[in-house]
Amino acid sequence: MIRTFAAALVAGTTVAHDPAVGTNHLPPRSIPTGRVALDDQQVAAWPEPAPGQLTPTVPFSMCWSPIVRCNLTCPQCLDDKGVRESTPAERQELAGHIARSGVLGVDLSGGEPLLLRDLPDLARAIRDAGTMAVSCTTNGWHLARRAPELVGAVDAVRVSLDGATEHTHDTWRGPDSYRRAIAGIRAAVDEGLRVQLQMVLMRANRHEAQDLLHRAAQLGAGGVTFLQMLPIGDGAALADQQMLTDDQARDLVADLTVPTGIRVRLRTRDSADGFTVLRADGYAWRNTGGATAITALIPITGPDDLRSPAA
Structure with missing residues (x-):
C-alpha cells in the first residue's frame, strides 16, 4: 500500500516517520523530505535508528491531547483529568505551534478526540503545513459516524482495543465499547483510512495478543501496536x-505468528522514555525514569518550546 509518511534530515541523515505505527526508519536511498508517499512494506523493512544514533533537536514525534473529556472511564488511563481544556481559539494556536515545530509526526489523542467538533480542522491545520504526518488515537466509540470527516485530515487512525474478544475489552472499557470500536474500524477501513489497532498489554489480556493479530487481519487493519502499560x-x-x-x-511478542500484511510493534516502557506529551491546557511534559514518571510541565507559547532535545 502506498501511503503518507513524513521525512526530514536529522544531522545529515534522512529519517522517515510512520504515522500509523509510530516508528522511525532510515531509508537506504534518497527520498524527498516533508510529507511523502511511500510503499509501507518497503518502509517496514528499513532499519530503525539505534538508541543514541541520532541527536535530534526536536522530538521525532509527539502526542497532543487537545481534550480531557472521554465517554469511557478506563482504569488504566494515564491522562491527567484535572487540567483545563483549551478554548477552540487556543487549540488552533497550539496546532500552529506544532505545525511550525519541526516534529515529524503528531498523534491527536485525549481524552477522546472524536468528541471534538473541530478535530478535523486541527488535524488539517497541522497537516497543511506540509512537513509532518498526523494520526489520531481513539476508543472507536464515535468512529463509524466521524470516519468520513477524517479523510484528508489524518494520515492514520489508531484504535484502542484491550482485548480480541468483547468480554475482555468491555471488562476494561465498559459495555458496548467493543461493538462500537469494531464498527468504527470497519467504517474507517471502508473510507480508505490506514488503521492500526493498539492494545495496552496487561497480565489480564496478554493471552489474547495472538487473536488480536488475526482480528486485525480480518478487519482490514494494517497492524497492531502493543503498548506497555505506563504507571502514570x-x-x-x-x-x-x-x-x-x-x-x-x-518474549510474548516474539512468539506471535504474524499474519501476512500485518505490521506489529511493541512499545516498551524503555522506548517510551523521553516521549513528549502536550496536554489540553497547553502544557507539555516528557516521560522520564523509563516512562514511569514525567518531567516538570512546560507552557507551549511557540514552536521553539517544542524544540528541545528529546530521545
Whole structure:
C-alpha cells in the first residue's frame, strides 16, 4: 500500500516517520523530505535508528491531547483529568505551534478526540503545513459516524482495543465499547483510512495478543501496536497487579505468528522514555525514569518550546 509518511534530515541523515505505527526508519536511498508517499512494506523493512544514533533537536514525534473529556472511564488511563481544556481559539494556536515545530509526526489523542467538533480542522491545520504526518488515537466509540470527516485530515487512525474478544475489552472499557470500536474500524477501513489497532498489554489480556493479530487481519487493519502499560495517572493504581516487564512483553511478542500484511510493534516502557506529551491546557511534559514518571510541565507559547532535545 502506498501511503503518507513524513521525512526530514536529522544531522545529515534522512529519517522517515510512520504515522500509523509510530516508528522511525532510515531509508537506504534518497527520498524527498516533508510529507511523502511511500510503499509501507518497503518502509517496514528499513532499519530503525539505534538508541543514541541520532541527536535530534526536536522530538521525532509527539502526542497532543487537545481534550480531557472521554465517554469511557478506563482504569488504566494515564491522562491527567484535572487540567483545563483549551478554548477552540487556543487549540488552533497550539496546532500552529506544532505545525511550525519541526516534529515529524503528531498523534491527536485525549481524552477522546472524536468528541471534538473541530478535530478535523486541527488535524488539517497541522497537516497543511506540509512537513509532518498526523494520526489520531481513539476508543472507536464515535468512529463509524466521524470516519468520513477524517479523510484528508489524518494520515492514520489508531484504535484502542484491550482485548480480541468483547468480554475482555468491555471488562476494561465498559459495555458496548467493543461493538462500537469494531464498527468504527470497519467504517474507517471502508473510507480508505490506514488503521492500526493498539492494545495496552496487561497480565489480564496478554493471552489474547495472538487473536488480536488475526482480528486485525480480518478487519482490514494494517497492524497492531502493543503498548506497555505506563504507571502514570489512573494506571499507577494497577501497576503492581497488571504490568508486565519489558522482557516479558518482548518474549510474548516474539512468539506471535504474524499474519501476512500485518505490521506489529511493541512499545516498551524503555522506548517510551523521553516521549513528549502536550496536554489540553497547553502544557507539555516528557516521560522520564523509563516512562514511569514525567518531567516538570512546560507552557507551549511557540514552536521553539517544542524544540528541545528529546530521545
